[in-house]
Amino acid sequence: MRLKSTLLAGLSAVALMSIAAPVVAQQAGQGAVPAASASTESLMPVEEFRLENGLKVVFHIDRSDPVVAVVLAAHVGSASELPGRTGFAHLFEHLFFLNSENLGPGGLDAMSARIGGSGANGSTSRDITDYLQTVPNDALEKMIWAEADKLGYFINTVTDPVLAKEKQVVKNEKRQSVDTQPYGHTHTVIPGALYPADHPYSWSVIGSLADLDAATLEDVRGFYRQHYTPGNATLVVAGDFDTAQARAWVEKYFAEIPAGSPVAEPEPRPAQLSDTISLFHEDQFAQLPELTLVWPTVPRMHPDEQALDVLQELLTDGKESPLTAVLVDEEKLTDEVIAYSDNGRLAGEAYVVVRGFEGVDLDTVRAALDAGFARFERDGVDAEALARIKTMNEANFYGRLGSVLQKASSLARYDLFGGSADAELAALRAVTAEDVMRVYRTYIKDRPHVATSFVPQGQLALALEGSTQAEVVIEPIVQGAEAAVDPAAGQGAQVARTPSSFDRTQEPPSGATPVVEVPAIWDASLPNGLTVMGIQDDEVPLASFEITIDGGRLFDDPERPGAANLLAQLMDKGTADKTPAELENALKSLGATLNIRAEDERFVISGRTLARNFAPTMALVEEVLLEPRWDETELALAKAATTSAIQSQRAVPMLRAARVFDLVTYGEDHILADSALGTEASVAALTMDDLKRYMSTNLAPNIARVRVVGDVDQATVTAALQGLGTRWQAREVEVPEWPRPAAPEASRVVFYDVPGASQSVLMFGYPALTRADPDYYPATMMNYRLGGGGFASRLTQQLREGQGYTYGIRSGFAGGDDFGTFSIASPVRANVTLEAAALTRDIARDFGATFTAEDLDVTQSYMTKSRARSFETAGAKLGLLANIGDYGLPRDYVAREQAVTEAMTVEQIQALASRLIRTDAMTYVVVGDAATQAGRLEALGYGAPVLVNERVEAAEE
Incomplete structure (x- = not known):
């Protein structure tokens, strides 16, 4: 996968979506075969047609937001491979994004940034590989042009240097998602045991590293010619667009791509086990x-x-x-x-x-x-x-x-x-x-x-x-085992152009600028001081809600951390009048979910329900909050689950890096230096009285806010909340004020040893801005081209696309009420730990001085155009309300941020980078194999790495 995604299984989104039967016959345009069928009763009506070259096209209209999702799905997955040639489908998913004849190197990613897209992404399963993105609807023609270029005008750009580099990226993905993950090899062991060796499901989707290494350029090109044909693909467009115009664009850009040889439909072949x-x-x-x-x-x-x-x-x-x-x-x-x-x-x-x-x-x-x-x-x-x-x-x-992306993918x-x-x-x-x-x-x-x-x-x-x-291949760490990747290799080489009836090098123009409207917000105040904000949205018959209460983990006792988290686990385990099973069943009967969690600075009760059941769902939430059960049996189960989670987290490299980063950033005496779960000892020591004290003292309506998004109006919401508004008693609550940690005066390297790790996790950063800081949004804007813009960022382009060191790297500011951080994080191949760390540091250090007018244009374009996608989902709307309610941003903060975007200058970005990207005054956390990598990091110039395993273990006692 290009980015981690979850494959649909069982009763998936696909299985539950109503989709039209084929639509009524339409007049065929050039290159199209008249096809048709339709159903006016479908929840997700579609218009379908097929081009003469075999490409299947599916349109779905959704006018709720001025956006469209475009999905190009190739009917090829790991099941299309052969023994000894595994991993090709997944490798192709990666290659498909890199280049094409008319977009040029990185063209799709660059275009996505300019047009405000969600970022090109993809996934591979046993049966399908899809390429997907959401864009403002003025960019639909551009996306259809780009996807056609990938399908028909791509393979000539794949060269030996390109293939060599992308093999490294895929191998890094396997190290990250399989080799260094607890239980990661489960899904490589099971297929080989369940199916015979010649069965297409007998190997994992990501394939074998040995097979990838052995793959030749001709192997890859042959795989493309066999499987990436119009007749073996489907194009789906879903969202707010004109179907007649979109059909004309599809015919223009796709119709002349040769059909290729037909691909045989596979026959079902269930596993046949004779013994366990x-x-x-x-x-x-x-x-x-x-x-x-x-x-x-x-x-x-x-x-x-x-x-x-x-x-x-x-x-x-x-x-x-x-x-x-x-x-x-x-x-x-x-x-x-x-x-x-x-x-x-x-x-x-x-x-x-x-x-x-x-x-x-x-x-x-x-x-x-x-x-x-x-x-x-x-x-x-x-x-x-x-x-x-x-x-x-x-x-x-x-x-x-x-x-619309969920709909199109499904x-x-x-x-x-x-x-x-x-x-x-x-x-x-x-x-x-x-x-x-x-x-x-x-x-x-x-x-x-x-x-x-x-x-x-x-x-x-x-x-x-x-x-x-079980047979499990463990990759050894060998310094210099992989040949260095030359990012410049092959650049400038003439690519043979596939003939076309028109000039495909010209990017299509944008359409009419979409009108983006910030959703209308209503608000109310209940008698006990509880404030309510809402956005009515009737797109689906659901209502999503959040209740946030100030404090969260800040109320925890540093001598016995974990009370907030333990209370959150216990609160939905029954009420005074309902056993845990009865409460669970009552929620399910309403189609409702309930989640309670303790965050750094908030205690959050959230959920979703069928809109028709909003009132009875809120009645259950009221019971949970005001009539706790305090079940000792459930407390014992919650303690056991928490202890298990603490133990499991120790084995996840990225979580270890975050744990180390928090400890060295905040210091042992700060509550945010502790794990949110607490320690095994503190969890064992917490009593029911501790949790009762936390709840009765710290959870109050006058420091709480409710927000609701969905198919319910203000009157319905306020009526459903009347019980909470009167029964939940206000009280004086003082949220503890913990000191903001001081930023380091000089950089140092902190190393946590994981013997034998085939990857190192890098996490570099320092304490930074809060969410309400006037510089927070400008800093976020500045970071877009550094490491916040995915494949449009320099860190990704150079560490992943240029050198093949990593599967993914990001940087960013994370700001809360009173605390914030800036960090850069990435798992990298173990034997390039120093090289990746040095390159990351150098890119960040030089970012401001090398930031250009072109960088600013791309950033401003993305920040402006991506607003069309900003309020599409219920989660996005809840986020809008959270920024206003929790962080105190003004009601018109969206417009104010747009004004900042438009007024930003290169000089302002450079000044922000100079002040906020402090590469010589931050902590460099590395989690990896100390025996082979720690000593090499002295070359960064920050002294010998400080090993912190004992310090971390002492903090977790």
Whole structure:
């Protein structure tokens, strides 16, 4: 994947979206074949046609915002590869962004910045690779031109130097997402065990590093010629646009691309296991034992797919589900049982995953799972539980329609898998208890499966009895193992141009400038001082809400941190009149979710519900806040879950880097130097009285704000909040004032040792601006071209695209009420730790002096044009209200920031960079292999790195 994304599985967004049948016949334009069909009753009506070269085109109109999403989906994934040539589809996803004949090197990324796009992105699965972006609707022709250039005018730009560099980027992605992640190799081990070696699902999507290394330029070009053809692709456009004009553009830019050879449709090929296979792996990064069970099931669109999804929810979702009841509440082996499906074109799998508590034997976990399955067989399917699942899925369905990009991506996938989403949603609603029990007996009960035990190093005794060792390739750290990448290699070389009937080098003009309107905001005040703000939005029948209360972690006792987080975990575990299961079921019956969390400076209660159920949902929130249950059993479970999370976080390199950064930035005596979770000792020491004291003393309406976005009006919201407005008593609360940490006077390198790590995590920064600081927005604007603009930023262009050192790097300001930081963060290949650190430092140090008028033009264009996307989703609207309510920004801050954007000068950016990018007065945190990398970092010129493992461990005691 270009950026991390989640593949759709089970009852996915695609599965739940209503999509039209083919539309009524239309007059064919040049290059188009008349095609058609339509349905006026679809929730997401589409217009479809196919060009003569085979390209399928899907249009969906959504006029809620002046934006469009464009998705080009190639029906090619890892299943299109051959043994020994794995990883090609994913590698191609990367290559596709780099260059094309008419956009030029980095052209799509550069254009995205200029037009205010969301940033070109993509993902690869076993079956599909898609390229997607949201842009203001005045840039639609530009995007259609650009996507056509990628599909038909691309391959000549792929050279040996380009291929060599992008191999390094992909290898960095694998190191980051697989090799250095706890349990990361699970999804490389399972496919090889579940499928025979010649099955296209028997290898992971990211492929083998050895296969990537062996790939030649001709291999890559051959893969392109075979799979990247119009007849093997779908173009989806969703949003606010004119379909007739868009069709003319599609025909102009795509129609003359040759059809290529047809690609055969793959036949379903479910896994066929004759016996259960048990494998183990001692995981260097895992802190806790994890058991994963995987059963072969069915491909997408199989008649049993929906019943299997419902089965997994019934088994694990909620305190009354049998697997959760046994493993979490009764046996106390874990804090969570996860079940999900992964259904593809060829086959499907059902997963059950349990990460046990420290020292838990996975044989015990397996026995408890068997007991849970036996309970399910005994008790059968509860009718009320089945109904709740359907109500929750209705709410989740609408929640996945929140942006045009979600809609476009889902339509592209649905086009691949075929069938009718309306029919599939009907099939979900039609699932019966008999269906659920039938698929359980057919696919799960006593059926052969794969069981993997991933245990911490040195704890092999925790693995399932009788397991054999899994084959896992661990990459050694060898200094200089990879040849250096020359970013200038091949630049300026003449690229052979593919003939075209018109000049494709000319970027199309922009359309009419979209009109961007800041959503209308209403506000109210309740009798106890609780303030309410809202935005009415009827795009989907949902309402999202947040209640924020000042203080958060700042109220924690530094001698016993973690109370705020522990209270947040406990608050939704029942009320005075409802057991935890009863509260859970009451929320689900309304299609509502509830999340409570403790942030650095806020305590937050948030959620979403079907708009028609807003009032009863708020009644439950009122119960949670004003009638706590204080259940000692639930407190013990929450403590166990928190302790498990503390242990798990120690194994995640990026979280280790953030932990070290906080500790050295704030100092041991500051509450923000502690983990939000606390320490194992502090969590054990916290009592119910501590949590009661926190809640009764610190949570008050006069330091709280409510915000609501969705299909509910002001009268409905205020009426639903009357109970909170009168029953929740105001009180004097003084939020502790913790000192702002001083910025370092000189740079130093701090190193946290992870022996054998194949990547190093860099996190450089210092204490910086708060959100309300007048310089905060100008500084954010300044940072866009440094490291905040994704592929438009210098850090990404030079460290990833230029040198292949990293999969991703970002810089930015993060400001709260009283605290803020500037940081640059990136995982890099271990054996270039020094080189990557030095290049990062030098880019940041020289940024102001080298900032140009062109940089300013791009920044101003992005900041201005991207406002068309600023208020599209419910989350974005809640963010607008948070900036006003929580951070005290003026009501017209959006207009004021636009004025700042327009008035900014090169000299002002240079002055900000000189003052705020303090490369010789910041902390350089590195997490990696000290034996091979720490000594090399002395060459940065900041002295010998300071090893901090003992300091961190002391702070966590």
